Amino acid sequence: MxxxxxxxxxxxxxxxxxxxxxxxxxxxxxxxxxxxxxxxxxxxxxxxxxxxxNRFLNEERFAKSYARGKFQIKKWGKNRIVRELKARDISRFNIQTALKEISDSDYFETFDHLAIKKADQIKETNPLKARKKLVDYLLYRGWESQMVYEKAAELYPF
The missing domain is CATH 1.10.10 (Arc Repressor Mutant, subunit A)
Known part of the structure; x- marks a missing residue:
């Protein structure tokens, strides 16, 4: 065809x-x-x-469903969601509206769960290298750096 x-x-x-x-x-x-x-x-x-x-196209609706989906399914943090929406030329207003779709409690709960799960999977014996792997993984997924570094220090104390 x-x-x-x-x-x-x-x-x-x-x-x-x-x-x-x-x-x-x-x-x-x-x-x-x-x-x-x-x-x-x-x-x-x-x-x-x-x-x-005719409402086939609605950027606000797109931004909201995109943010919800990437957070719930791919476990992306807000930084990654914002970056991807900006790449699609979504307005700042619609990005802010979309981020409101994610509740703070769900956000922190998902972050904790994801960090602990990843830390369990890391086979590195050197705590410094293991901490770096965890940090790199969480930052790549778009989680806020302050949260990431605090969690890494908690899971890999020296």
């Missing part, structure tokens, strides 16, 4: 309605998809307007 080139505005609109209905998308993803379909700028603007007006 070959990929179709040259869509009418109506065909592209229907295709993008399905694309957005399947999963929340950010504007950047949808514009990239339309460009990949060979749509011209005026058609992209028309289709984007339609998708926003």
């Amino acid at each position: 070959h990929k179709k080139t040259g869509y009418t505005v109506n065909e592209a609109t229907k295709k993008l309605e399905h694309y957005c209905a399947y999963q929340d998308r950010c504007h950047k993803e949808v514009v990239a998809k339309l460009k990949g379909m060979g749509m011209i700028p005026i058609a992209i603007d028309t289709i984007m307007g339609h998708l926003i007006t």
Whole structure:
């Protein structure tokens, strides 16, 4: 099966309605998809307007579901979530709104659980190297450095 080139505005609109209905998308993803379909700028603007007006596309909804999903499923910290949302050109306001989806109690509980679980998996006998591995792992996942260093000191005291 070959990929179709040259869509009418109506065909592209229907295709993008399905694309957005399947999963929340950010504007950047949808514009990239339309460009990949060979749509011209005026058609992209028309289709984007339609998708926003008819609530197929909503950046606030996208940001909230993205933040919830990455926190609950991938156990990402707020720094990583913010970085990824910024990379998708989400506004500061929508990023702040999205972070409110994560309760403080869930946040700290998840962090504790993740740190302890990872510390149990680290086979390093040198406490300095083990501490570094834990710190690197948690920072990469976007947890705040102060929390990470305090937890590492607690789990690997000298």
